[in-house]
Amino acid sequence: MQDELSQKFAALADPTRRAMIARLYQGRATVSEIAEPFLERMSLPAVTKHLQVLERAGLVTKTQDAQRRVCDLNPEGIQEAAAFLEQYRQAWEESLDRLGEYLKSVSANEAKAGRKKTHGRKKQAE
Amino acid sequence: MQDELSQKFAALADPTRRAMIARLYQGRATVSEIAEPFLERMSLPAVTKHLQVLERAGLVTKTQDAQRRVCDLNPEGIQEAAAFLEQYRQAWEESLDRLGEYLKSVSANEAKAGRKKTHGRKKQAE
DNA sequence: CGGTTAATTAACCAGGTGGTTATCTGTCAT
DNA sequence: ATGACAGATAACCACCTGGTTAATTAACCG
Numbered sequence: 001m002q003d004e005l006s007q008k009f010a011a012l013a014d015p016t017r018r019a020m021i022a023r024l025y026q027g028r029a030t031v032s033e034i035a036e037p038f039l040e041r042m043s044l045p046a047v048t049k050h051l052q053v054l055e056r057a058g059l060v061t062k063t064q065d066a067q068r069r070v071c072d073l074n075p076e077g078i079q080e081a082a083a084f085l086e087q088y089r090q091a092w093e094e095s096l097d098r099l100g101e102y103l104k105s106v107s108a109n110e111a112k113a114g115r116k117k118t119h120g121r122k123k124q125a126e
Numbered sequence: 127m128q129d130e131l132s133q134k135f136a137a138l139a140d141p142t143r144r145a146m147i148a149r150l151y152q153g154r155a156t157v158s159e160i161a162e163p164f165l166e167r168m169s170l171p172a173v174t175k176h177l178q179v180l181e182r183a184g185l186v187t188k189t190q191d192a193q194r195r196v197c198d199l200n201p202e203g204i205q206e207a208a209a210f211l212e213q214y215r216q217a218w219e220e221s222l223d224r225l226g227e228y229l230k231s232v233s234a235n236e237a238k239a240g241r242k243k244t245h246g247r248k249k250q251a252e
Numbered sequence: 253c254g255g256t257t258a259a260t261t262a263a264c265c266a267g268g269t270g271g272t273t274a275t276c277t278g279t280c281a282t
Numbered sequence: 283a284t285g286a287c288a289g290a291t292a293a294c295c296a297c298c299t300g301g302t303t304a305a306t307t308a309a310c311c312g
Contacts, residue, residue, distance in 0.1 A: 005141075010269095088208075169303080193308065
């Protein structure tokens with residue numbers, strides 16, 4: 001797994017890890033605390049591995065406190081992944097706005113439909 | 127690969143595929159056109175596979191035009207991936223703002239540094 | 253029809269991922 | 283020091299991924 005961004009997206013491509021992120025969003029937690037809801041489904045070493053993936057991806061940080069490891073989210077890490085998508089999202093919003101205006105100009109009650117087969121809205125330059 | 131969101135993130139976890147998305151952002155293109163910059167590095171079937179991953183993830187749509195396949199980005203698809211990160215980003219922005227104010231109150235010229243070893247800024251509740 | 257272009261499918265392979273159990277390393281409490 | 287607790291590491295396995303080459307499908311052009 002070469003670059004950082006790929007690592008981040010790969011780390012996010014797992015529901016268990018996303019659930020861990022959601023958990024950590026509520027506040028810092030030890031490995032055991034994070035593991036607890038998952039231990040019916042998987043072993044502790046599996047949890048450790050998931051956390052390592054998140055850590056290596058820079059989405060989570062771990063600090064030692066006695067024999068406990070306390071995990072925190074790393075907002076910057078997620079920001080970096082979000083930034084990739086954001087650069088597209090913004091521009092698309094514009095084009096969606098433009099499309100919206102166009103639709104309004106054609107027919108007022110078409111505005112909320114627009115999702116039968118044409119669920120793309122490309123060909124903005126046509 | 128279970129859920130849709132995982133599929134999307136997994137699809138994004140590859141620089142080749144992200145480059146394809148970037149290419150398609152410039153406008154729709156056929157498989158050959160998309161493949162062209164990559165053919166020094168990999169074969170056409172490899173490109174086909176990457177596009178299939180993007181298509182299955184709902185990030186790209188493909189439509190047939192004679193013997194050509196024309197690919198488009200699916201903004202909605204990327205939106206759905208962005209939404210996951212967005213829910214955290216927003217709230218973090220708030221806490222980063224709060225942190226920013228705190229730092230400003232401590233030392234004015236620390237604001238733009240913040241990336242030597244301490245590339246986290248967790249423990250916001252301390 | 254026959255050839256060419258465009259792209260997919262098939263079959264295969266090396267290496268990575270997600271899980272397991274069993275073992276080991278620290279750190280605290282006594 | 284000893285034992286228990288918290289977690290990481292080791293060794294292994296099944297499956298998925300990203301790539302390959304070769305063969306196949308499908309549509310257009312004469």
